[in-house]
Amino acid sequence: MASSPTTPSSMFPRFLSFAYGVLIFSSFCHCRRLQDSLKGLTLDSVRDFLTREEDTIVFSLIERAKYPYNSPTYDPSYLHGKFSLVEIFVRETQAVQAKAGRYQNPEEIPFFPNNLPLSTLAPPYKFPQVLYPAAASVNVTKTIWTMYFNDLLSLFTTRGNDGNYALTAASDLVCLQALSRRIHYGRFVAEAKYRDAPQDYNPAIRAQDKDALMKLLTSESQEELVKRRVKKKAMVFGQDITLDENDTGDSNSNRTNYKVDPSIAYHLYGDWVIPLTKLVEVEYLLHRLD
Numbered sequence: 001m002a003s004s005p006t007t008p009s010s011m012f013p014r015f016l017s018f019a020y021g022v023l024i025f026s027s028f029c030h031c032r033r034l035q036d037s038l039k040g041l042t043l044d045s046v047r048d049f050l051t052r053e054e055d056t057i058v059f060s061l062i063e064r065a066k067y068p069y070n071s072p073t074y075d076p077s078y079l080h081g082k083f084s085l086v087e088i089f090v091r092e093t094q095a096v097q098a099k100a101g102r103y104q105n106p107e108e109i110p111f112f113p114n115n116l117p118l119s120t121l122a123p124p125y126k127f128p129q130v131l132y133p134a135a136a137s138v139n140v141t142k143t144i145w146t147m148y149f150n151d152l153l154s155l156f157t158t159r160g161n162d163g164n165y166a167l168t169a170a171s172d173l174v175c176l177q178a179l180s181r182r183i184h185y186g187r188f189v190a191e192a193k194y195r196d197a198p199q200d201y202n203p204a205i206r207a208q209d210k211d212a213l214m215k216l217l218t219s220e221s222q223e224e225l226v227k228r229r230v231k232k233k234a235m236v237f238g239q240d241i242t243l244d245e246n247d248t249g250d251s252n253s254n255r256t257n258y259k260v261d262p263s264i265a266y267h268l269y270g271d272w273v274i275p276l277t278k279l280v281e282v283e284y285l286l287h288r289l290d
């Protein structure tokens with residue numbers, strides 16, 4: 001028996017139910033995305049954050065590289081006291097920032113938490129609390145401080161002294177804060193990874209097995225991508241721009257002089273930023289079942 005012909009009018013209800021289905025499905029996806037973005041915590045969203053932080057870090061290094069090393073900034077004897085100019089600058093600036101509410105945001109961690117004013121001028125803001133409270137206090141600011149002054153600074157500044165010590169200290173603080181925010185974001189990365197696969201992480205957490213945790217959270221391909229992208233950002237953001245007489249500014253020439261050597265940016269990430277982020281991830285996960 002021949003089947004009845006499919007007329008446009010008989011297709012219409014089918015089309016409607018199909019469209020309705022698509023609508024329900026897409027609003028379900030939208031709700032999921034909305035929930036995720038409200039929780040702010042998917043591996044994609046934390047990686048987006050880290051990508052944006054790369055810009056801040058590369059720009060902060062470029063700004064610091066405007067000044068030579070300026071050693072009196074770091075030498076306590078320059079002020080005839082116990083502290084260097086940079087340490088006093090950081091302590092006092094962070095105290096002002098604490099008053100303005102900077103450390104209400106769980107992404108922000110001060111370098112010198114003692115001596116910060118207890119009250120803030122800013123009324124409290126309800127930042128999403130997505131971290132596991134017992135694990136949230138992981139803190140590697142001391143390691144970042146030592147790494148920055150002992151290993152990093154001399155790699156991307158020229159030798160010399162131009163007297164701009166206050167500007168130098170101000171640029172150092174911006175670098176330190178950007179590095180610290182990125183590295184301590186490892187807590188959020190770890191939380192996202194844990195929520196994706198608690199069954200994979202729980203045995204290693206119970207055994208307090210740091211090596212197993214390190215293995216679970218490591219993605220070598222992602223690390224390579226990050227390092228190459230940072231190198232490229234240092235090339236693009238830090239190139240000297242010169243205009244010839246007839247240059248409209250549209251062409252991409254003059255890519256040879258960089259304000260910060262792109263391979264230093266690559267190694268900064270490979271040798272310090274990524275390993276410290278992973279250290280933070282491991283330390284966070286060790287307390288994820290406390």
Ligand SMILES: C=C(O[C@@H]1C=C(C(=O)O)C=C[C@H]1O)C(=O)O
Binds near residue numbers: 050222275277278
């Ligand atoms: C941050 C992550 O975890 C690890 C650390 C990475 C980093 O610091 O860039 C990259 C890949 C992972 O080995 C991630 O997976 O994105």
